[in-house]
Structure formats: C-alpha cells, structure tokens
Amino acid sequence: ATRHAVNRACVAARVPLVSGAAVRFSGQLAVFDSRDAASPCYHCLFPDEGEASDGPCATFGVLSPLVGVIGSLQAVEAVKLLAGIAPALGKLTLYDALGGGFKQIRVPRDPACAVCGA
Template sequence: MTELNDQALLRYSRHILLPEIDIEGQTRLLNARALIVGAGGLGSPVALYLASAGVGTLTVVDDDVVELTNLQRQIAHDSASLGHGKAESAARRMRAMNPDIRVVPLAERLEGARLAELVAAHDLVLDCSDNFATRHAVNRAAVVARVPLVSGAAVRFSGQLAVFDPRVETSPCYHCLFPEEGEATDGPCATFGVLSPLVGVIGSLQAVEAVKLLAGIGPSLGRLTLYDALSGDIRQMRVPRDPGCPVCGERR
C-alpha cells in the first residue's frame, strides 16, 4: 500500500483536517482505482475533482474528439484541444493538476468483454455518458463485478444523480430505476441542449459520492437526486431494489 509522503500530507491537508477522512481515508484514496466513462460535460468535473482529490489511479474512457460546441460546458478541454481526443485532453489537464497520480486515457468505446474487464479492474465506476444504452451496459458490468457505480445525467435544465452498490444487499441497480424495456428515453445534448453549469453541478456531485465511497465514508444509497436548474428545486426520491430485476435480482 502506498503511504502519504510529506508533500502529499501538505497537498491533501484540507481533506486530512476532516475527521471523516483523515490520513486513513486519504491513504485509501491514494490507493484507489476509479473508472470514468465519458470525458464530456459530466466527465470533466468528475475527472478534475478526483485528480485533485488524490485518487491514485484514474482511467478515463472516451472515443470522441473535442469540438467547438463542447467548450460551452466541457471544462476539461480548451481551444487548444480542438480536434484532439477527449480522453487524452482530459488526461493532460489531470496530470497538470496533480502529477503524483496515475492517469490512463483510453480512446475507445467500451462494450462487451472489454467493458466487463475494465470495470472489474477498478474499485469504482462513474457513468458520465450521455445515452441510455451505455448506462445500462455499464450497470450490467458493475453488477456482475460487484463494483459500486455512481451515475449522473443532465439535459436541458434537468439533472439526476444516483449511487448503486451491488455489494450491499438492499442497494438497487440502475435497471431497478430505469428498466430497459420501459418508456424512459433520453438523448444527447446535441439534440436537446443543456445549460452549461448544470453538468458541473451534477458532475461535482458524482465526484463527492465517489470520494466518499473510496475514502470509506458511507455513500447515499437507494436515493435518486433530481435537480431542476430552472426552478432551483432539488428533490430526492427513495428507490427500492426490485427483487425481480433481471440484472441484479439473481446476484443477491
């Protein structure tokens, strides 16, 4: 296990001052591995905050390239990144913020066995994608590997956040909340538009829950947080586990 040196003790001193984290929790972060699926609007604040928080190994996966329309909200990238891969662009920013962590950029679209392999190799997965199919694929892989999943979504003025932990008997999974065969649909920001700071709010909340999980602080399980940026309302709903869920029901 990697220990905190003097420089790390200074860098993370504001975390260490928190009794809920302290040196033990910060050491856990330093030895943790997190997988970030998507380096766009949600993935940008997630990547930057987890890098600055000292999560030891961060794998960022995105097969897209930076376009001018992205710069309205995807704060990990800038004008010099135009035309470059999002995963590598985000990795450059992360390394500049914290050269003491390991950042692994992957310019690929995760699916099938490769997705399952990567999820199983990490302690936590953060779904920062922008489509329903990817969210369900990531959820299935997380359930099989028994890896916690922090899920976020944002479109127009509406954002949502949920934490799922298949290691916990009572925790639902993403499919319990949004069945694939149901009527729930979504679409990318290119279709519907999105308020730029909204993805920062939801991505930052994802980072909060990730740090809590990796540092050994109890996560906010079994709740869906809904944020309406237009009205300013924040609502939370209890989400029970579906014992008949075809994804997580059989693995309990």
C-alpha cells in the first residue's frame, strides 16, 4: 500500500520515483518518471488489484548486503536523474545475489493504467 501511495504522489507531482526492493537473495530496481510519456509508473508494473504477494522480510528473510547493492544502484539512478543523464526508464533490473547476475526486462507503459494512463 505504501509503495502505491508513493507512486500516486510521484505521478501527481510529476516527480521521478527510483524504486528498489530486496527479499531473500533477489533484488529489483526500476526508475519511473511520469515526465516521460513512454515511462511506465509503478502501478503499470505492479497493479494493486487482487491479493498482495509481498511478505515481510521477517518472514522471508533478506541477505543484508543485498540491501546495500540495491541501494547503491538506486543512488546511481538518482544521480543520473539529477545530472540530466538518461536513467534506465521502462526497465526492471533484477539482481540474483546467489548467482551474481543481472537481468533487465522491458516494461511498457499501460495506456489503461489507473494511475498514469490517459
């Protein structure tokens, strides 16, 4: 609920959102910027309808250094935004701490999105 509320506020204020998450041995990062007509918002990627699949870290656990890795990646994207360097818009970056690999998935804007759609 908090992530969706922050997303709605960012879209309404036209402020970029640099989102990161970590659970177990997996992390994810995405940059959403409603000032860019092609950029999806958090809701485009993670609709809040239906059952939430999130769980507390106390239940699932999280590899503590993973939080630092994702936080560092978020800082890089925030600096890129501040410096006017193109951030990684429209991409979900996934990090597998066990295998040490990254994967990027393209995320299109949902024209029917309840938050940023037309």
